Amino acid sequence: MYTFINTVLIGITSGAIYSLMAIALVLVWRSTRVVNFAQAGQALLSTYVGYACIQQFNSFWLALIVSMLAGALIGAFIDAVLMRTLFRRVSHGPIAGVAPIIATLGLLGLIRAGLGLFVGNQDVIIRPPVSNVGYTVAGHTLAFSPLKLVIVSTSIILMIALSILFAKTNLGLSLRAAAFSPEIARLAGVRVDRIRTLGWAIAGAAGAAAGMLQTPNGNGSFSPDSLDFSLLLVFGFIAAVIGGLESLIGAVLGALLLGLVLAFVLTYISGSLVFITAFVLLILVLLIRPQGIIGAKRGRRA
Amino acid sequence: MHKIKSTNATRLLFFVAIGVFFFLLSNRVDELRVYQGATLAMYVVAISSLILLTGYSGQVSLGHGALMAIGGYAAALSHEHFGAPIWICFGIGVLAAGAAGAILGTAAARLSGPYLAGTTLALAVGLPSIANQFTILGGEQGLLFDVGFPPESLGPDFTQYKWYFWIAGLSALISIWWLQNLLRSRYGRTWRAIRGNEVAAELCGIHIGRSKTLAFTVSSGLAGLAGALLAMTISTVSPSAFPLALSFSLLTGAVLSGVSTLPGVMIGALTLVATPEIADVIANRIAASESVATNLPGILVSALLILVVLLVPNGPVEQWRASRIRKSANTHR
Incomplete structure (x- = not known):
């Protein structure tokens, strides 16, 4: 029984970390139609910023905030400099569809x-x-x-903040509009490019939080080559x-399930x-429900 | 200028001529270059498999290194356990990687969007943990893959590296020739139609999902051949022989070659072979520390990848061809 409860608790903790990463990927996918494979690299870079901050000020909380800010800046920078140029320059030819994916992978490397x-x-x-010593109950x-x-x-607080942003603020409305239909959003006066960059920034912050939280949850050590970030x-x-x-x-649900x-x-x-x-779970989902567990509409089948 | 008509026979002759040229060349250069020639041929196969996938079905695989690993492991296993002749081992490598590609392709390649990219990347990331899972795969150490000494009939001066080069070079020539023919066949036309316009292709009665899956399967099989060749040149298969960086390099090679042109494949392969050497030269020149020497190749490959995608997205060859067409259109006006 205790093993069962412990397993659920471990699952929820890692699920919380995965969900931050998943949110980062979804935010970028919705705003730019790119799955940002560089997100692992951005998270790694932000976690290094956080590490430097800990060395300097010896405070994890300050470091978490600083690394999230750094993550946001990195994300915004990548979108504003690399992605915008890419979309402007690469609009035709067989590579147009895959160029952003390739560019994010190059960025990761x-x-x-x-x-x-x-x-x-x-x-x-x-x-x-x-x-990190467990609570004792009975x-x-x-x-x-x-x-x-x-x-x-921390993950829950971040998610609540995000849902308030998306549901209750004008900014969130612009974000949703730009993701839903860039053309109409532009006609309605939304500055789609800026909003898109903002989406990348929020995603970068979420990814940074995932990196900062994951590291002490594991064995605490990381390096540019560490597998943990690729796995994240x-x-x-x-x-x-x-x-x-x-x-x-x-x-979030997918991350908890995973x-x-x-x-x-x-x-x-x-x-x-x-x-x-x-991996098997991924293959099964793609085979059986490519539109995802909660997607009711037609999936993005070929 | 008189233009030679491109028929099957002339193309075959062309490939034979290339083969003879490289055969003569391999007798003139030193051992290291011969070995690099074998690596070059391996990269030619690997990159052309990616070109087939990206240029002709509009998908991208971020983990072709993992499919190469499947081919390499399958070849090594069949050699170790069944003592199969070497060319059968290569065939088994191709079949195993093709089968894996068919499974992955059925799940991910028929869906448009980033699914194939993510799935292949996941496979490449998880490769070590999969290899360590099965004791038959030999864990971190991996397996030995020894293709044996060259046949004695080739004479006492025939070195091991030259033998590698022969095998790899012949495989590369045959696969490119086969690929060219395939792309001129019904399947090639189907893939080009999909690349041009998916909806129009579907209206012509092409089953899009099936064609894409087929493209990925063929591409995986070729990657498996490249993996077996790589295993041959380094005599082992282990997770560290197929790192994530390998998949990155292949992508760089494919983009440099121009994803829609097979003839450009040499550019990408040459760059990949030359990059470690260039990095070495730079690191020596500036008398750099060890961290520079280990990371410089990665930086060069990734930076090249980004720059090419940004500046000449369709590859230098295609760019040059397009500008030439534009120029001749201007002069004719």
Whole structure:
């Protein structure tokens, strides 16, 4: 019974982290029709900024905020400089459809290699801001520590902030309009380009938060080559696909589902099967429900 | 200028001529260049598989390195466990990667959008954990893949690297020749029609999903061949031989070659072979530290990828051809 509860708790924690990444991918996909594979690189870069901030001021919370700001700036910069140029220049030919994807992948490689060049490929460590020793309930130690509480609550706060932004503010309305139909939004006076850049910025901040929270939740160490960030990207993508790629709520639900499934595989079967399970899940979703678990409309079939 | 009519026979002759030229060349240059020639031929196969996918079905695979790994592992396994002759091992590599491509393609390639890109990227990221999962794959160490010494009938001076070069070069020539014919066949026309306009192609009775899946399957099979060739040149297959960076490099090679032109494939392959050397030269020239030497190739490849996509998105060859057509149109006016 306690194993079961612990598994659920572990699943929710990792699901919370995946959901931040999935949200980042969905936001960019909705605003630009690009799945931003550089998001892992952006998260890595922002986490390094956070790490530098911790070294300087010794505060995880300040570092989290700074790294999210850095992530937002990086995202906005990439959209404003690279993506806008790309869309202006590459509008025809067989490569037009895939050029943005290729460019984001190149960016991922560039960020990783560049970080390796400037900060070195050795591991650096972010210590958890609060204890990672599980709470004890009736003599049993739960797999839920203050750190995991912090992770889950930070994610929830960010998600609430995002949903308020999207549902209640004019800015959120512009974001939704620009994603829904750029042409009509432009006619209605929305500055679609700027709004798009803003979407990239929010996505960059969410990705940075995912990176900052993931690192102490794992073994705390990371490097430009670390697999954790690539896996974060892949799991975020799988979660977003489960949710249908279009919807933020779908992304969160997909991430929770993925986190829970992976936690159960990890506890009850074998840790080495985690990736294969996630991959099989992706293939199954694509085969059976390519429109995602909550997408009711026709999927983006060929 | 008299133009030679391009028929099947002339094309075959052309390929034979290229083969003879490279055969003569391989007798003149030193061992390192011969080895690089084998690598070059491997990249030619790998890049042309990507070109087929991107240029002719409008999709992109971010993890072709993983499909190469499947081909390499399949070849090594069949060699180790069944002692199959080397060319059968290559065939098994092609079939295994093609089968994997068919499964992935059925799930992702028939959907438009970023699904194939994400799925292949996921496969490339997870490759080490998959390889470590099955003890038969040999974990981090991987498997040995030894194609054996060259046959004695070729004489005592015939070196191992030259043998690699022969195998790889012949595979590359045959696959490019086959690919050219395929692209001129009904399937090639179908893919070009889809690339041109999906809706129009569908109205002509083309099953879009099936054609795209087929394109990805063929592309995966070719990638499997390239993987087996790569395994041959380094004598092993292991997860570290097929890193994520390999998939990035292939994409760079494909974009440089111009995704819609097969003849440009040499440009991409040459660049990929030359990049580590150039990086080495730069690192030595500025007497750089180890972190520069390890990261410089990655930076060069990624920067090149971004720059080419931004500046000459359809590849330098295509760009040059387009500008020539424009120029001749102007002079005729």
